[in-house]
Amino acid sequence: MDFALVVGIEILNAVASLMLISIGLAIIFGMMRIINLAHGEFLMLGGYAAITATKAGVNIWIAMLVVAPLVVGVIGVVVERCVVRFLYGRMVDTMLATWGLSLLLVGLVTTIFGNTTAGISSPLGPVLIGTYTVSLYTLFIVFVAAMVGLGLWLLLKKTRFGLIARGTMQNANMAAGLGLSPPRVYMVTFGIGAALAGLAGGVLAPITGVVPTIGVAYVAKAFITVIGGGASILTGTISASALFGTVNQLATFATTPVIGEVALLLAAIVLIRLLPQGITDRFFRRSL
Amino acid sequence: MPSSRFDRLGLAAFGVLGLLAMFALPVVLETFTLLELTVYVIMSILALSLAFIWGFGGILCFGQAAFFGIGAYTYAIASLNFGESTGAVLLAVAVPALFALALGSFMFYARISDVYLGVITLTVSLILFNLVNSTAGDQYRIGSAPLGGFNGIPSIPTLNVPFMPGSPLDPTQIFQVCVAALMLVYFGLRALLASHFGHVVVGIRENERRAELLGYDTRRFKLGAFVVGGAIAGLAGCLFANWGAFVSPTVFGLAQSAQIIIWIIVGGLGTLIGPIVGCFLIQWLTAWLGALNVINSNLVLGAVLVVFVLMVPKGLVPTLADLATRRARRAAAAPQRGVAGPTQAGSGRVGGLDGIAEEVVK
Amino acid sequence: MKLERRSALKTLGGAAAIGAAASLAARAAHAAGDIPVASIHDLSGGLDIYGKPMEDAMKLATEEINAAGGLLGRKVKLISYDSQSNMQQYTQFAQQAALKDKVAVVHGGITSASREVIRPVLKRFNTLYFYNTQYEGGVCDRNTFCTGQTPAQNVEILMPHVMKKWGKRVYVVAADYNYGQITSDWVKKYTKDNGGEVVAVDFFPLDVTQFGPAIQKIQAAKPDLVLSALVGGAHISFYRQWAAAGMKAKIPMCSTTFSGGNEHIVLAPEEADGLVTAFSYFQSVDNPVNKQFVPRWHKRFGADYPYITELAVATYQGMHLWALGVKKAGSTDRMKVIQALESGIDFNGPSGKVTIDPATHHCTLDVHIAEVKAKKMVVLEAYKQRKPIDTAAVCNLIKSPNENKQFVIKI
Numbered sequence A: 001m002d003f004a005l006v007v008g009i010e011i012l013n014a015v016a017s018l019m020l021i022s023i024g025l026a027i028i029f030g031m032m033r034i035i036n037l038a039h040g041e042f043l044m045l046g047g048y049a050a051i052t053a054t055k056a057g058v059n060i061w062i063a064m065l066v067v068a069p070l071v072v073g074v075i076g077v078v079v080e081r082c083v084v085r086f087l088y089g090r091m092v093d094t095m096l097a098t099w100g101l102s103l104l105l106v107g108l109v110t111t112i113f114g115n116t117t118a119g120i121s122s123p124l125g126p127v128l129i130g131t132y133t134v135s136l137y138t139l140f141i142v143f144v145a146a147m148v149g150l151g152l153w154l155l156l157k158k159t160r161f162g163l164i165a166r167g168t169m170q171n172a173n174m175a176a177g178l179g180l181s182p183p184r185v186y187m188v189t190f191g192i193g194a195a196l197a198g199l200a201g202g203v204l205a206p207i208t209g210v211v212p213t214i215g216v217a218y219v220a221k222a223f224i225t226v227i228g229g230g231a232s233i234l235t236g237t238i239s240a241s242a243l244f245g246t247v248n249q250l251a252t253f254a255t256t257p258v259i260g261e262v263a264l265l266l267a268a269i270v271l272i273r274l275l276p277q278g279i280t281d282r283f284f285r286r287s288l
Numbered sequence B: 001m002p003s004s005r006f007d008r009l010g011l012a013a014f015g016v017l018g019l020l021a022m023f024a025l026p027v028v029l030e031t032f033t034l035l036e037l038t039v040y041v042i043m044s045i046l047a048l049s050l051a052f053i054w055g056f057g058g059i060l061c062f063g064q065a066a067f068f069g070i071g072a073y074t075y076a077i078a079s080l081n082f083g084e085s086t087g088a089v090l091l092a093v094a095v096p097a098l099f100a101l102a103l104g105s106f107m108f109y110a111r112i113s114d115v116y117l118g119v120i121t122l123t124v125s126l127i128l129f130n131l132v133n134s135t136a137g138d139q140y141r142i143g144s145a146p147l148g149g150f151n152g153i154p155s156i157p158t159l160n161v162p163f164m165p166g167s168p169l170d171p172t173q174i175f176q177v178c179v180a181a182l183m184l185v186y187f188g189l190r191a192l193l194a195s196h197f198g199h200v201v202v203g204i205r206e207n208e209r210r211a212e213l214l215g216y217d218t219r220r221f222k223l224g225a226f227v228v229g230g231a232i233a234g235l236a237g238c239l240f241a242n243w244g245a246f247v248s249p250t251v252f253g254l255a256q257s258a259q260i261i262i263w264i265i266v267g268g269l270g271t272l273i274g275p276i277v278g279c280f281l282i283q284w285l286t287a288w289l290g291a292l293n294v295i296n297s298n299l300v301l302g303a304v305l306v307v308f309v310l311m312v313p314k315g316l317v318p319t320l321a322d323l324a325t326r327r328a329r330r331a332a333a334a335p336q337r338g339v340a341g342p343t344q345a346g347s348g349r350v351g352g353l354d355g356i357a358e359e360v361v362k
Numbered sequence C: 001m002k003l004e005r006r007s008a009l010k011t012l013g014g015a016a017a018i019g020a021a022a023s024l025a026a027r028a029a030h031a032a033g034d035i036p037v038a039s040i041h042d043l044s045g046g047l048d049i050y051g052k053p054m055e056d057a058m059k060l061a062t063e064e065i066n067a068a069g070g071l072l073g074r075k076v077k078l079i080s081y082d083s084q085s086n087m088q089q090y091t092q093f094a095q096q097a098a099l100k101d102k103v104a105v106v107h108g109g110i111t112s113a114s115r116e117v118i119r120p121v122l123k124r125f126n127t128l129y130f131y132n133t134q135y136e137g138g139v140c141d142r143n144t145f146c147t148g149q150t151p152a153q154n155v156e157i158l159m160p161h162v163m164k165k166w167g168k169r170v171y172v173v174a175a176d177y178n179y180g181q182i183t184s185d186w187v188k189k190y191t192k193d194n195g196g197e198v199v200a201v202d203f204f205p206l207d208v209t210q211f212g213p214a215i216q217k218i219q220a221a222k223p224d225l226v227l228s229a230l231v232g233g234a235h236i237s238f239y240r241q242w243a244a245a246g247m248k249a250k251i252p253m254c255s256t257t258f259s260g261g262n263e264h265i266v267l268a269p270e271e272a273d274g275l276v277t278a279f280s281y282f283q284s285v286d287n288p289v290n291k292q293f294v295p296r297w298h299k300r301f302g303a304d305y306p307y308i309t310e311l312a313v314a315t316y317q318g319m320h321l322w323a324l325g326v327k328k329a330g331s332t333d334r335m336k337v338i339q340a341l342e343s344g345i346d347f348n349g350p351s352g353k354v355t356i357d358p359a360t361h362h363c364t365l366d367v368h369i370a371e372v373k374a375k376k377m378v379v380l381e382a383y384k385q386r387k388p389i390d391t392a393a394v395c396n397l398i399k400s401p402n403e404n405k406q407f408v409i410k411i
Helices: A002-032 A039-055 A060-082 A091-113 A136-158 A160-170 A172-177 A182-208 A215-229 A234-254 A257-274 B004-023 B031-056 B064-082 B085-108 B114-133 B171-194 B196-206 B208-213 B218-244 B254-267 B273-292 B297-311 B316-333 B352-358 C002-028 C048-067 C087-100 C112-124 C151-166 C178-193 C212-221 C236-244 C288-301 C310-329 C334-342
Strands: A126-129 A132-135 C035-041 C076-082 C105-108 C128-131 C139-141 C144-146 C169-175 C197-204 C225-229 C253-255 C276-279 C346-349 C352-356 C363-373 C376-386 C404-406
Touching: A002 A039, A002 A126, A002 A132, A002 A136, A002 A160, A002 A182, A002 A215, A002 A234, A002 C212, A039 A060, A039 A091, A039 A182, A039 A215, A060 A182, A091 A215, A091 B254, A091 B297, A126 A136, A132 A136, A132 C212, A136 A160, A136 A182, A136 A234, A136 C236, A160 A172, A160 A182, A172 A182, A182 C236, A215 A234, A215 A257, A215 B114, A215 B254, A234 A257, A234 C212, A257 B114, A257 C197, A257 C212, B004 B171, B031 B064, B031 B171, B031 B196, B031 B218, B031 B254, B031 B273, B031 C087, B064 B085, B064 B114, B064 B218, B064 B254, B085 B114, B085 B218, B114 B254, B171 B196, B171 B218, B196 B208, B196 B218, B208 B218, B218 C087, B254 B273, B254 B297, B254 B316, B273 B297, B273 B316, B273 C076, B273 C087, C035 C048, C035 C087, C048 C076, C048 C288, C048 C310, C076 C087, C087 C105, C087 C112, C105 C112, C105 C310, C112 C128, C112 C139, C112 C144, C112 C178, C112 C404, C128 C310, C128 C334, C139 C144, C144 C310, C151 C178, C151 C225, C151 C276, C151 C363, C151 C376, C169 C178, C169 C212, C178 C197, C178 C225, C197 C212, C212 C236, C288 C346, C310 C334, C310 C346, C310 C352, C352 C376
Parallel strands: C035 C076, C035 C105, C105 C128, C128 C144, C169 C197, C169 C225, C225 C253, C253 C276
Antiparallel strands: A126 A132, C139 C404, C276 C363, C346 C352, C352 C363, C363 C376
């Protein structure tokens, strides 16, 4: 019984982690159809921002939840203004540009920070469940993911900016015709997507640490989750993360971590075979 | 096709250059440079495989490295088992083609397209990477060839004169074989593109619905193109295994697939010469940075790519051809008014050298 | 915009061409009479954490050799390649070092995969090769010398130590590739030899960062201790998540790989303290050579250098061993140096006395057991002169000098 509860918590943790690392990419891809190959590096930068701020004396919670997204959000806006802005509608070129950007960021961070950076340890301790102990931090991650989902829903549904963003996403020309400025919307959206990636990186920093090359481990999974989710940003990402996270953890518990990884990838293939346009093409259609 | 004079000149030039490379270079260059050029040529063949299915077929395959790796591993395992390379080479082209047939049928007959197809091909190559990576124990062997896991398969018997296992080819001869292979693949693809099959494939890329309405079974044509791409990538993999006498799971990795895409974008999507040029350029740049060792290589390569994409949006070859034809046209058009020939609106993805000549910049 | 772009392209093109020519010229311009030596390590990409200290060690050793008058009256010139954690680059640079630079020796390779890539290339083109990284053992090749420790050297002494301290039931978590798999076999062997049992072995692909299920499985199995053979940046997450789940206080841990990637500096004391590991070299090893070596290293590379790793010291010792071989042979000719190295050469290095074993071309080393304390490694025990018995069981180059493979040692 305890073990079942523990397994459940680990599954929630996996789902929440997947969702956090993918939501930033989902927003950028969903809004602007850009495949941002530097997404993993935004995560990495968030981790570095959190760690640097904590070491400079900032409270760890503020460093992770405020400083990291803020810093990476600003970097995102700068990237958008300097590079991405010229490439909208050119998916192929944005791939090349963001790939180059990811190399550049890795090289830059390695040059500035070196490749050995002391990390920060988890600020929360363990909690007892029967004879098992689980890190309270995993529950915190689930909480953060839920808050991000809620916040995003509120933003898109209840605020004026959300309305503008959804309108621009549906039909940019019409939005422009109504007097809005799609380029400005894109800039802010890219910044928000980057900020969410930074948040994920900051929140995950105490349990995964930061090396300049850690982005590579994330980008493939995030990409697969976003595409598997389909057109809707929020429900797509959540449902895809739920499916893949569950499959991954169950397989890992039952067999080996290698099989767990392969199971996640196979699940993605089966999903896209059955639902060629992602989950939200069939279920939860026209949701956010 | 219009402008065929330009086109035929280009083809002839390529053929001459190729023959020159095959026979004159080994005399002039030292062994090391030949070895370096050999791997560039092999990677160009790999680039051509994706250039064909993406630039002309519109199929963005994020996992072309899967076929490359299967070809390499198939050659390694087969040559270790057979003791002779001819059968191994044939298998190394056939097995990836069959795999492409299976995967392609799975994808195209389910009407999966664009990004979703990219994701599936990506996940397939990642699955292969994870699986082959964990085959390190001695129990993982096919015949007399241990798979070796992360360490890979070392000391692969290299090509020998067909049916004479006692006479292996030396580096110069392997270089010549690779250049011959590149020329064969290039001219083969040009012929394919000029055939009925090629025209339909390009037509499908331009507008799949229209092709269907005209009565073509687009799934079959896309599958055919995909299999051809897989076979060529397998050939490149086989030659790669020969070049290094070594193969390891990194051939299946995301980095390898991304490299191919980068070469094509840098060289020019929608051309065949472009990816070859892009491949040579990026490969040379990477090696040069690694040897120079002053600044972090990633930093420089990344900056180069970003600047490149902003300044040379269509890729090298289309842009250069653009400059050339615009200069020629300005010289020729001085007394005339208007421009002859149809305009090609679009993203610049038109076929071959003759398509470049027809390019009208937006 | 178009005009600027065109002219910019031309200038860039010109600059690139000049740069290329310059680099080719510079490469060829080492003075005639210098002895060229190549270093091929990963200085960027995922493995640079291992590669950079190794390259620094090459620099220091080269400078020391030259300061002492060079070799045979000639200066040693170091040519450094950055293989960028990429197998193809390893092959290319090995070819370049052998054929173009025509070096006297190559020191390089980090993972076993990279070694198996360049070993045949260097053998084919008759260039001497030193592999200085700890690995799973079994390489049998007259052209290659391995100065890193092998499992029989550190696992053999680690297991009795930790089992005596903590108990007989061992749970192994290892990286899912050759090194991890073979090391776990050796752990099973030595655990059994000491009357214990390995409760379970879990393998993790190199890019896994979520260890939740693994940690729960370990809790369910209730072992006396955990042994980690995890490798690389992503696997550091295991130690973090282990501590965050409160497991550090409940089950002790030891490792055969910890500290090779500066894990003790990256992790906080509450995550790493108490972990026991066995290596040939720790920065805190107490012998007269190391007492001089560490300040010299810090003077050359900065007092804030993160940590002098075992891989770096093995590389340093490898360079000096090669230099001794050249001096004994009186020439840089490959076969003469190999014969000199086989005649019984030893070097007093920072890790202790290092002796080349002629039959295996591996090294007899001192091995130390240390514990992590407040981001430092505190040496607990020292074992002098451990022979490479695992490779010796399968490889005898005196009897079969033409052997050229890596044996998978059956346990």
